[in-house]
Amino acid sequence: MEIPAKYDPALTEDKWYSYWLKNKYFHSEPDEREPYTIVIPPPNVTGVLHMGHMLNNTLQDVLIRRARMTGKNACWVPGTDHASIATEAKVVAKLKSEGIEKTDITREEFLAHAWEWKEKHGGIILEQLKKLGASCDWDRTSFTMDPELSEGVINTFVHYYNKGLIYRGVRMVNWDPEGQTAVSDEEVIHKETPSKLYYIRYYISENGKPGKDYIVVATTRPETIMADAAVCIHPEDERFASIKGKRVLIPLIEKEIPIIEDSYVSMDFGTGCLKITPAHDINDYEIGIRHKLPVNDILDKWGKLNEKAIILVGEDRFAARKKIVKMLTEGGFLEKEEAYTSQIGYSERTNAVIEPRLSLQWFMKMGDASVEALRYVEEEKIKLIPDKYRNTYRHWMENVKDWCISRQLWWGQRIPAWYLPDGELVVAANEAEALSLAQKINPGLKSEDLNQDPDVLDTWFSSWLWPISVFDPSKPGFPDKAPNRDLAYYYPTNDLVTAPEILFFWVARMIMAGHEFCGDLPFRNVYLTGTVRDKQGRKMSKSLGNSPDPIELMKLYGADGVRVGMLLCSSAGTDVLFDESQVEQGRNFSNKIWNSYRLIKSWNADESAHTPLRSKTAVKWFDALLSQSVEVINDHFEKFRISDALMHLYKLFWDDYCAWYLEIIKPAQGEPVDKATYEATIQFFEKLMKLLHPFMPFITEELWQNIAEREEGESIMICKMPAAGNYSSEFIIKAEQAKQAIAGIRSLRQAKGISPKEPLELYITDNAIPEELYSFILKMANISEIHPLLKKPSDLNGSSFMIDTIELFLPIASLINKEEEIAKIDADIAHLTGFLSAVNKKLSNEKFVESAPKNVVEMEFKKKSDAETKIAKLSAAREELLK
RNA sequence: GGGAGCAUAGCUCAGUUGGUUUAGAGCAUCUGCCUUACAAGCAGAGGGUCGGGGGUUCGACUCCCUCUGCUCCCACCA
Numbered sequence: 001m002e003i004p005a006k007y008d009p010a011l012t013e014d015k016w017y018s019y020w021l022k023n024k025y026f027h028s029e030p031d032e033r034e035p036y037t038i039v040i041p042p043p044n045v046t047g048v049l050h051m052g053h054m055l056n057n058t059l060q061d062v063l064i065r066r067a068r069m070t071g072k073n074a075c076w077v078p079g080t081d082h083a084s085i086a087t088e089a090k091v092v093a094k095l096k097s098e099g100i101e102k103t104d105i106t107r108e109e110f111l112a113h114a115w116e117w118k119e120k121h122g123g124i125i126l127e128q129l130k131k132l133g134a135s136c137d138w139d140r141t142s143f144t145m146d147p148e149l150s151e152g153v154i155n156t157f158v159h160y161y162n163k164g165l166i167y168r169g170v171r172m173v174n175w176d177p178e179g180q181t182a183v184s185d186e187e188v189i190h191k192e193t194p195s196k197l198y199y200i201r202y203y204i205s206e207n208g209k210p211g212k213d214y215i216v217v218a219t220t221r222p223e224t225i226m227a228d229a230a231v232c233i234h235p236e237d238e239r240f241a242s243i244k245g246k247r248v249l250i251p252l253i254e255k256e257i258p259i260i261e262d263s264y265v266s267m268d269f270g271t272g273c274l275k276i277t278p279a280h281d282i283n284d285y286e287i288g289i290r291h292k293l294p295v296n297d298i299l300d301k302w303g304k305l306n307e308k309a310i311i312l313v314g315e316d317r318f319a320a321r322k323k324i325v326k327m328l329t330e331g332g333f334l335e336k337e338e339a340y341t342s343q344i345g346y347s348e349r350t351n352a353v354i355e356p357r358l359s360l361q362w363f364m365k366m367g368d369a370s371v372e373a374l375r376y377v378e379e380e381k382i383k384l385i386p387d388k389y390r391n392t393y394r395h396w397m398e399n400v401k402d403w404c405i406s407r408q409l410w411w412g413q414r415i416p417a418w419y420l421p422d423g424e425l426v427v428a429a430n431e432a433e434a435l436s437l438a439q440k441i442n443p444g445l446k447s448e449d450l451n452q453d454p455d456v457l458d459t460w461f462s463s464w465l466w467p468i469s470v471f472d473p474s475k476p477g478f479p480d481k482a483p484n485r486d487l488a489y490y491y492p493t494n495d496l497v498t499a500p501e502i503l504f505f506w507v508a509r510m511i512m513a514g515h516e517f518c519g520d521l522p523f524r525n526v527y528l529t530g531t532v533r534d535k536q537g538r539k540m541s542k543s544l545g546n547s548p549d550p551i552e553l554m555k556l557y558g559a560d561g562v563r564v565g566m567l568l569c570s571s572a573g574t575d576v577l578f579d580e581s582q583v584e585q586g587r588n589f590s591n592k593i594w595n596s597y598r599l600i601k602s603w604n605a606d607e608s609a610h611t612p613l614r615s616k617t618a619v620k621w622f623d624a625l626l627s628q629s630v631e632v633i634n635d636h637f638e639k640f641r642i643s644d645a646l647m648h649l650y651k652l653f654w655d656d657y658c659a660w661y662l663e664i665i666k667p668a669q670g671e672p673v674d675k676a677t678y679e680a681t682i683q684f685f686e687k688l689m690k691l692l693h694p695f696m697p698f699i700t701e702e703l704w705q706n707i708a709e710r711e712e713g714e715s716i717m718i719c720k721m722p723a724a725g726n727y728s729s730e731f732i733i734k735a736e737q738a739k740q741a742i743a744g745i746r747s748l749r750q751a752k753g754i755s756p757k758e759p760l761e762l763y764i765t766d767n768a769i770p771e772e773l774y775s776f777i778l779k780m781a782n783i784s785e786i787h788p789l790l791k792k793p794s795d796l797n798g799s800s801f802m803i804d805t806i807e808l809f810l811p812i813a814s815l816i817n818k819e820e821e822i823a824k825i826d827a828d829i830a831h832l833t834g835f836l837s838a839v840n841k842k843l844s845n846e847k848f849v850e851s852a853p854k855n856v857v858e859m860e861f862k863k864k865s866d867a868e869t870k871i872a873k874l875s876a877a878r879e880e881l882l883k
Numbered sequence: 884g885g886g887a888g889c890a891u892a893g894c895u896c897a898g899u900u901g902g903u904u905u906a907g908a909g910c911a912u913c914u915g916c917c918u919u920a921c922a923a924g925c926a927g928a929g930g931g932u933c934g935g936g937g938g939u940u941c942g943a944c945u946c947c948c949u950c951u952g953c954u955c956c957c958a959c960c961a
Contacts, residue, residue, distance in 0.1 A: 005920080232961095270961060273961095274961055276961095277961095388888065392888085396886090399886090504956090504957095535894090537953095568896095571896070574889090581894095581910070585923095588923040591923050592920095592924085597920085641897090644897070663925095669919060670919090743927080747926090747927055747928075751928095756916090804904090834905075845941050850941080851941060851942090855903085859903055
């Protein structure tokens with residue numbers, strides 16, 4: 001049957017993926033084998049696959065497939081994250097497009113919409129992962145808001161609350177007055193905005209009345225002066241020495257506030273005098289805490305001035321700004337105003353100017369947990385790859401702040417705190433327990449007297465339990481509970497593949513939760529991938545439109561091609577500059593593999609044909625090379641050098657197997673291949689497919705299935721990975737010399753315009769290459785006869801070149817230009833002489849000979865003698881030419 | 884502003900406790916080939932002194948200091 005000349009991934013990918021699913025190869029159950037476990041970093045449930053996911057999940061699939069083929073019980077747990085902020089934003093936008101405002105519907109109605117959205121769009125990304133070939137155990141698919149997982153989250157909250165580690169506190173949040181919600185730092189877009197800096201006089205108070213002296217304060221927000229709690233100067237600022245300890249009056253409202261000193265103020269900005277408004281600026285808030293200043297909040301949640309402002313009550317903050325400037329001018333308080341550009345935060349969703357606003361939030365104390373989490377990494381019980389991230393990790397863990405775990409959203413796990421009518425609160429896993437706790441405080445309370453906190457928990461507060469809860473959702477919150485069978489078997493997991501950006505948000509916190517609830521680390525290795533960027537180094541993003549659609553890419557180049565393209569240029573921790581040409585390279589490699597298969601398939605094995613020496617030697621050589629490669633690849637994997645492992649295989653297959661091995665054993669046109677060689681060739685091919693399978697699952701399965709008879713239910717993905725046998729590395733080096741000789745002859749042919757079809761004779765003036773390897777040279781360089789000689793006969797003319805200290809000589813005198821030849825030799829001699837003098841300089845240095853290790857010194861002596869031999873031979877050849 | 888990291892061929896990267904023939908790979912480039920598996924191919928070739936400067940050492944791409952440029956994380960100046 002005719003095999004098409006090009007590999008068509010469309011004909012194989014879906015076919016084999018369903019075959020794998022049907023045979024349940026991805027599914028894992030605990031057994032007596034050693035487990036190898038990866039939990040997927042759960043993508044947003046409503047997300048779509050982007051290039052970062054491609055890289056990340058390809059790496060995980062390579063690791064898991066390889067583990068499966070090395071006899072481990074491999075389990076890759078997939079799932080999705082409810083991603084409160086992102087998902088809620090999408091649902092709000094969708095409702096808005098239907099004319100429904102979130103503020104007009106109840107929490108229950110909103111959640112019904114959200115779940116509907118999740119059912120509709122959730123899991124698209126998981127379907128896309130299947131296209132990539134991801135061998136996840138889909139029976140174990142989890143969602144961070146599955147009922148059992150949510151229960152674990154609530155129990156975790158209760159656990160830490162009862163331990164005294166969760167508390168309520170005041171914090172400044174990014175308030176969006178239009179969206180009527182707090183937004184996270186990530187959702188605030190800072191834009192350079194032209195504004196004005198107003199210089200306002202604050203008169204020194206003399207018994208509560210304005211004196212004649214004043215100081216000038218610069219501010220961009222004059223409408224907040226009524227909330228000022230102090231005016232602040234730098235303690236070492238000489239200019240203000242005379243007014244230290246005095247008090248000033250806020251203009252217009254004549255409220256007396258102190259002058260305080262804090263080194264936060266920079267003396268060279270503005271007037272060196274800063275107004276402190278704890279309620280409306282995060283830095284001022286912190287200064288306020290240091291100096292125990294009162295907090296005076298004059299803005300309501302709409303961004304309008306409230307009655308505490310005394311003046312301009314009910315005005316919007318921007319309208320108030322204009323009006324107060326006018327009032328200050330009229331009152332003679334405004335010294336000057338100047339144009340000023342500042343970074344203003346805008347809400348990503350409503351584009352409203354963000355208002356820093358104080359609010360009550362829930363926090364978790366991080367102190368002790370971070371010490372433990374740091375220790376796992378410092379003691380290398382958990383390895384970060386690359387390890388440069390240890391520094392970053394340490395720095396963060398040593399400076400960790402308490403974790404704000406509440407979010408003013410509805411989509412997520414609702415905080416299990418209930419408020420009593422008198423303001424007291426109880427925390428319990430459910431309302432019934434909350435009521436009974438409440439009744440201990442006040443026996444008369446009924447359930448309708450309790451009000452549950454409206455906020456939900458930060459998404460990370462559920463995903464930090466992920467490696468535990470995917471196996472045993474009932475474990476979080478209960479350190480003393482015995483683990484179930486799955487958790488006992490699969491936990492700790494082995495490797496985690498994720499992005500460095502979430503090292504703290506997620507990785508560190510999983511370590512904390514693992515330590516708290518399982519008394520053990522959640523994973524042993526954390527492989528941190530780089531960011532996928534475009535050719536110009538820009539982050540791939542939707543708004544830039546520079547991210548290709550992975551699904552389209554796979555259609556064009558095949559899943560295997562895309563996987564190879566991504567992996568070839570992605571060592572751990574370094575960013576991937578994505579370019580479609582890389583994927584093209586991957587596709588070309590698939591095609592190369594495909595065509596080698598076509599060649600082998602076109603041969604007939606003949607039992608009666610004898611085995612030529614070159615084939616016998618080629619089998620011996622490639623067998624050795626394969627064993628050596630297995631060792632190299634194993635080493636690469638141990639060190640998580642995934643792209644190096646792939647590159648090694650790429651070259652092994654393309655160069656060594658195709659360009660050398662197959663060409664050497666290739667019979668003359670129409671001739672059969674002897675049986676022994678044919679079988680060895682098939683075996684090599686199968687081993688290569690197995691080695692390549694973790695990287696290129698589809699094409700390797702297709703060809704492995706076709707190269708020999710297979711039973712239904714057999715698959716390459718459950719085969720044993722080839723192991724290294726004994727081999728002679730000496731022989732590999734000798735074969736390398738033979739290959740170099742061939743390349744040298746080919747190069748000479750091209751330089752002299754001798755067709756590859758014209759046979760030549762060859763003289764070798766050294767017996768360093770074993771005779772069996774002559775057979776390679778005969779075939780691959782089209783040599784009719786090789787004359788091994790101890791010394792080049794003086795009556796021969798032609799061209800020579802050297803491989804190590806072996807001199808090779810082609811008697812092609814008629815084609816030789818003596819002057820060119822001499823010039824070439826002179827250049828070589830000059831190079832070698834320079835090299836030799838460097839070596840001699842080292843060797844004549846007594847300190848070197850004394851202090852360098854013996855083998856290094858010996859190596860230098862070998863360099864010296866080799867260089868001298870080469871120079872001697874070249875000089876002799878030069879003499880010959882001069883005759 | 885605080886912290887971390889990077890700088891090696893045109894591009895993307897290796898270079899594993901400083902020493903294996905005066906730096907390696909892939910891609911790209913150039914030259915010659917439609918050689919009956921593959922032009923998504925075959926054969927061959929050229930190309931860097933390792934960002935600049937200083938230091939330690941018998942010896943530095945590799946260690947230290949410094950300058951320059953870039954990236955990331957955190958905090959963001961009224």
